[in-house]
Amino acid sequence: xxxxxxxxxxxxxxxxxxxxxxxxxxxxxxxxxxxxxxxxxxxxxxxxxxxxxxxxxxxxxxxxxxxxxxxxxxxxxxxxxxxxxxxxxxxxxxxxxxxxxxxxxxxxxxxxxxxxxxxxxxxxxxxxxxxxxxxxxxxxxxxxxxxxxxxxxxxxxxxxxxxxxxxxxxxxxxxxxxxxx
Numbered sequence: 001x002x003x004x005x006x007x008x009x010x011x012x013x014x015x016x017x018x019x020x021x022x023x024x025x026x027x028x029x030x031x032x033x034x035x036x037x038x039x040x041x042x043x044x045x046x047x048x049x050x051x052x053x054x055x056x057x058x059x060x061x062x063x064x065x066x067x068x069x070x071x072x073x074x075x076x077x078x079x080x081x082x083x084x085x086x087x088x089x090x091x092x093x094x095x096x097x098x099x100x101x102x103x104x105x106x107x108x109x110x111x112x113x114x115x116x117x118x119x120x121x122x123x124x125x126x127x128x129x130x131x132x133x134x135x136x137x138x139x140x141x142x143x144x145x146x147x148x149x150x151x152x153x154x155x156x157x158x159x160x161x162x163x164x165x166x167x168x169x170x171x172x173x174x175x176x177x178x179x180x181x
Contacts, residue, residue, distance in 0.1 A: 001177060002062050003170040004146055009034065009051055013058050015170040019084065020059050021145075024048055024074060025066040032074055036066065052078055060084070062166075064108070068092040072099055086121045086143075093117050106143060119143055119163060124152060132161045150176070 003017035012020050023036040032048035039045055048063075055061055060082045065071055068089035075085065075096065084104040085096055093105045097116045107117040120135050121143040135142050141163035144156050148169045153176050156162045167173050 001170065001173045002143070002145075002164055002166040004166055004168045005034065005051075009046060010054065012170065013054055015059070016174050017170045018060060018164070019062040020051075020055060021062040021064055021166050022048075022051055023064045023066050026070060032070075032077065048074065048077060055082070062086060065089070065092060071096055075100055075103060084118075090115065090117075113138065115140070121145060121166075124156075127156070127162075132159065136161045147173075 001017050002019040002021050003012045003015050005012055005020050005022045009020060009022060022034050024032055025035050027033050027039050033039060033045035034051065035045050051061065061078065063074065063083055063085045065085060065087040068087060068091065071092045072095060080100060080103055084106065086106040086108045087093060088108045090107065093107060094116050096103055096105045104118040106119040106121045107115055108121045119141040122131060124144050124147050127142065127144045132142060142161055143164040143166060144162055145166035147153050147156055147165045147167050150172055153165060153173050156165050157176055157180060165173065
């Protein structure tokens with residue numbers, strides 16, 4: 001289970017989730033920051049380095065790349081055994097897998113037949129039976145985001161084609177996962 005960090009990463013570090021998902025981009029100074037959207041001037045965003053230090057020994061990190069130019073430099077700032085990467089850019093995945101084959105990389109768009117991605121990350125609205133069957137036919141796992149509805153969590157957690165869910169509600173997801181064990 002992956003917890004989304006959009007609502008302030010520090011509170012999720014000890015959530016019990018397997019990963020904390022962070023959206024990463026560069027600001028005007030060239031610093032890697034957490035930001036889903038283009039950062040506004042004067043806004044104070046946590047830096048990637050801060051999160052990596054804070055997460056050490058507590059939780060692994062899912063880097064959701066919002067820009068596809070600096071992926072190798074970004075990965076080099078992280079412990080390779082503690083990260084996964086998601087991006088909508090196939091060329092980024094290819095560069096990552098060529099340089100760091102041990103780093104799991106997921107494609108965040110509809111599945112394509114020719115991919116070097118280790119998994120597909122689908123918006124929960126796109127995780128239809130048809131899409132899941134298509135991915136299963138190619139034996140590629142699926143991560144689903146952002147699953148906050150308890151009924152959807154239950155459905156995705158019981159589906160063997162789903163390897164992970166990304167949520168803003170780790171408390172609910174952990175209860176459901178514990179109940180299944």
